[in-house]
Amino acid sequence: MEQFAGIMQDAKMQKNEAGVDYSRFDNIEEAGNSFSSFENLSLNNEDLGSLKAVGIHLFDNASPGKFLMYGADVYRSIPQIPGVEIIPLKEAFKIYPEIKEKYYFRAVDKEQDEFTQTAFNEAANGYFIRVKENVIVDEPMQTAMFMHREMSTMCIHNIVVLEDGAQLNLITGCTSGCSLKGGLHIAVSEHFIGKGAKLTNTMIHNWGADFVVHPRTATIVDENGRFVSNYYSVKPPKYIENNPSTYLRGKGANAKYLTVLASFPGTYCDIGGTVLMEGENTGAELVARAVNHGGTVIQTGLLIGAAKNARAHVDCSGLMLSDKGIIEAIPGLRAAHPEARMSHEAAIGRIDMGEVNYLQSKGLDEMQAIALIVRGFLDVDIEGMDDELRKTIREISELSGHGED
Amino acid sequence: MLTINNLHVSVKQKEVLGGVNLSIPENEVHALFGANGSGKSVLISTIMGYPEYKVTRGEILFRGQNITELNIDERVKLGLGISEQRPPTIKGVKLEYLVNLLAPEKMNDETFRIKMLEHFGMDKFLNRNINDGFSGGEIKKSELFLLLLTRPDFLVLDEPDSGVDPEHLKMIGAMITEILQKKKQEGERCNPQARSSGLIATHSAEILNYIHTDKAHIMLDGKICCSGNPAVMMEQIRALGYSYCIECQHANQEEH
Ligand SMILES: Nc1ncnc2c1ncn2[C@@H]1O[C@H](COP(=O)(O)OP(=O)(O)OP(=O)(O)O)[C@@H](O)[C@H]1O
Ligand SMILES: [Mg+2]
Numbered sequence A: 001m002e003q004f005a006g007i008m009q010d011a012k013m014q015k016n017e018a019g020v021d022y023s024r025f026d027n028i029e030e031a032g033n034s035f036s037s038f039e040n041l042s043l044n045n046e047d048l049g050s051l052k053a054v055g056i057h058l059f060d061n062a063s064p065g066k067f068l069m070y071g072a073d074v075y076r077s078i079p080q081i082p083g084v085e086i087i088p089l090k091e092a093f094k095i096y097p098e099i100k101e102k103y104y105f106r107a108v109d110k111e112q113d114e115f116t117q118t119a120f121n122e123a124a125n126g127y128f129i130r131v132k133e134n135v136i137v138d139e140p141m142q143t144a145m146f147m148h149r150e151m152s153t154m155c156i157h158n159i160v161v162l163e164d165g166a167q168l169n170l171i172t173g174c175t176s177g178c179s180l181k182g183g184l185h186i187a188v189s190e191h192f193i194g195k196g197a198k199l200t201n202t203m204i205h206n207w208g209a210d211f212v213v214h215p216r217t218a219t220i221v222d223e224n225g226r227f228v229s230n231y232y233s234v235k236p237p238k239y240i241e242n243n244p245s246t247y248l249r250g251k252g253a254n255a256k257y258l259t260v261l262a263s264f265p266g267t268y269c270d271i272g273g274t275v276l277m278e279g280e281n282t283g284a285e286l287v288a289r290a291v292n293h294g295g296t297v298i299q300t301g302l303l304i305g306a307a308k309n310a311r312a313h314v315d316c317s318g319l320m321l322s323d324k325g326i327i328e329a330i331p332g333l334r335a336a337h338p339e340a341r342m343s344h345e346a347a348i349g350r351i352d353m354g355e356v357n358y359l360q361s362k363g364l365d366e367m368q369a370i371a372l373i374v375r376g377f378l379d380v381d382i383e384g385m386d387d388e389l390r391k392t393i394r395e396i397s398e399l400s401g402h403g404e405d
Numbered sequence B: 001m002l003t004i005n006n007l008h009v010s011v012k013q014k015e016v017l018g019g020v021n022l023s024i025p026e027n028e029v030h031a032l033f034g035a036n037g038s039g040k041s042v043l044i045s046t047i048m049g050y051p052e053y054k055v056t057r058g059e060i061l062f063r064g065q066n067i068t069e070l071n072i073d074e075r076v077k078l079g080l081g082i083s084e085q086r087p088p089t090i091k092g093v094k095l096e097y098l099v100n101l102l103a104p105e106k107m108n109d110e111t112f113r114i115k116m117l118e119h120f121g122m123d124k125f126l127n128r129n130i131n132d133g134f135s136g137g138e139i140k141k142s143e144l145f146l147l148l149l150t151r152p153d154f155l156v157l158d159e160p161d162s163g164v165d166p167e168h169l170k171m172i173g174a175m176i177t178e179i180l181q182k183k184k185q186e187g188e189r190c191n192p193q194a195r196s197s198g199l200i201a202t203h204s205a206e207i208l209n210y211i212h213t214d215k216a217h218i219m220l221d222g223k224i225c226c227s228g229n230p231a232v233m234m235e236q237i238r239a240l241g242y243s244y245c246i247e248c249q250h251a252n253q254e255e256h
Helices: A002-008 A011-017 A045-053 A089-095 A098-103 A114-119 A353-361 A367-380 A388-399 B038-048 B074-076 B093-103 B111-116 B136-150 B166-178 B181-185 B230-240 B243-255
Strands: A066-070 A073-077 A084-086 A127-131 A141-146 A152-162 A167-175 A182-193 A198-206 A209-219 A227-233 A238-241 A246-247 A252-262 A268-277 A283-292 A296-305 A311-320 A326-335 A341-350 B001-009 B014-023 B029-034 B054-063 B078-084 B155-156 B197-201 B216-220 B223-228
Touching: A002 A353, A045 A141, A045 A167, A066 A084, A073 A084, A084 A089, A084 A141, A084 A283, A089 A098, A089 A127, A089 A152, A089 A341, A098 A152, A114 A152, A114 A182, A114 A209, A127 A141, A127 A167, A152 A167, A152 A198, A182 A227, A182 B181, A198 B038, A209 A227, A209 A252, A209 B230, A227 A268, A246 A252, A246 A283, A252 A268, A252 A311, A268 A283, A268 B054, A283 A296, A283 A326, A283 A367, A296 A341, A311 A367, A326 A341, A353 A367, A353 B074, A367 B093, B001 B038, B014 B029, B014 B038, B014 B054, B014 B197, B014 B223, B029 B038, B038 B054, B038 B078, B038 B197, B074 B078, B078 B136, B136 B166, B155 B166, B216 B230, B223 B230, B230 B243
Parallel strands: A066 A141, A127 A152, A141 A167, A152 A182, A167 A198, A182 A209, A198 A227, A209 A238, A209 A246, A227 A252, A238 A268, A246 A268, A252 A283, A268 A296, A283 A311, A296 A326, A311 A341, B029 B197, B029 B216, B078 B155, B155 B197
Antiparallel strands: A066 A073, A084 A127, B001 B014, B001 B054, B216 B223
């Protein structure tokens, strides 16, 4: 029975075993520049490839505004669309002093924990994005956080404001490049979605094996606003805890979360989301998919129905591709109003060998068959998903075809 | 081309095939008859190499090579192909994904698209998940369509006709004939008779109107009890039921 001793504990206890020792990381770097344009940036092909792997194409001109934090340096291109802004946060505070009062630590509580406190104390830089009333941005806006120094600490603070009726499709790629092993990434993100506005936020992570990542994200959605959050982890860090909160304040507001990740030995991923449905007729859906090759995965979803006709559904599914490792699905529902309607489903299992054999009998080899099944498992219908992102999913699935190594 | 010697197969520790002997020469297609539960699907799945069917004795030779221990994909590489009686549903995997992996070049080939995809009405299934919600007849068509992509040298078809309406039966027949025509089409040989070989498990005589079969075998309780002319045997089964087998076993032996 000894071998099960660890498993009998709450899976969250496993995080202690992930052994996060923060003293290993260097202090947060001083900003190198206040900001600069992309012409002044030179990246080698390896770095460009790493950015592509997280959905970011810096030199593709179609994108309406881009933003890159390369270590402590900030680069950006100015959006050519009237009513669309992307500005380094520190600069934005100088240009629009009023936004600090209005948005800064207004969705995330700065006292939440040591990481939000760090971001506050360090006055962390990041992006400020604002889309003015009724402006609809068709092309996705691309932002990237690139860590390029071994054992460095990156601490950022991002704010996105969509005024009433505005629409934005935002892609944020976070990566440590191909060769970096370790570092600490802290990121506070606050989103404010106005009446009838819609934000699709797609986040793609690709980390080195010894990274520790602490995103702290909160979103406030006003009447009939919509928030779609897609999270893909191509390669997980050693430790990540990502549990964004969404507050559906206005009537008819709506949120949809999707998280897709593959986990490997020695990693700990606690990925989920909490949605508080405060407004009448609000709706929330949370879909989580995990493929585990031997790490610890916790899928936490908590939907809280606190208003009339709040509708919520959580769906957590996991595929175990290894004998080692843990997937713990915690699909949570909390009704705080008699007329809230809520449901959940959760399924964890190993890959069906009958399906693998079937695909083999059609002419695939075993790797191809597994990758295809995993791809089908991960390929949930996603809003705001373009071909590039589909390719990312395919990459995650192909990693699965290669088994445990 | 395919020779099976004294094949014993167990499923979950229970013997299901008790010494099957069967030989199918090159360019021949044989029919496999037999009552429900007699072991036809088990034989076909064992030929294909499904691991839940354990060969406890005997051997399977393909073109003289012993393939008894080979994996499914190794057998496919050697030229075996299967159409299953009840294939699984694969959630989230569009038929198109599989087709693109199996034969990317064919999907860009205009002639193939018109002659095969549209002609056999498979275009509207590409966007659907594999076998998910397919009707009985649609499953059969999809199974055969996948074989059309790879055109194996030896086909094992497990009831490709069951649950298929008369009109579609014609199409199923045409698909099988098309798959069998591999060699002629690829011009490997000048012999117009040359075609792929195969074994078709079926309960109906109708399909045999569309595909020429050279010989038939009847399976009874995990053994092949008699073999002969497909049409004649089917007539007998119709008239007398499978119990006729037991009696005919002797007659059949005298014939040889
Ligand atoms: N996976 C399995 N587990 C348990 N028993 C099995 C399994 N597969 C086959 N069998 C048994 O083996 C015997 C032969 O089955 P098989 O499917 O080969 O019959 P069949 O001749 O194809 O019948 P049908 O005409 O109904 O398709 C049956 O008794 C069946 O229940
Ligand atoms: Mg059968």
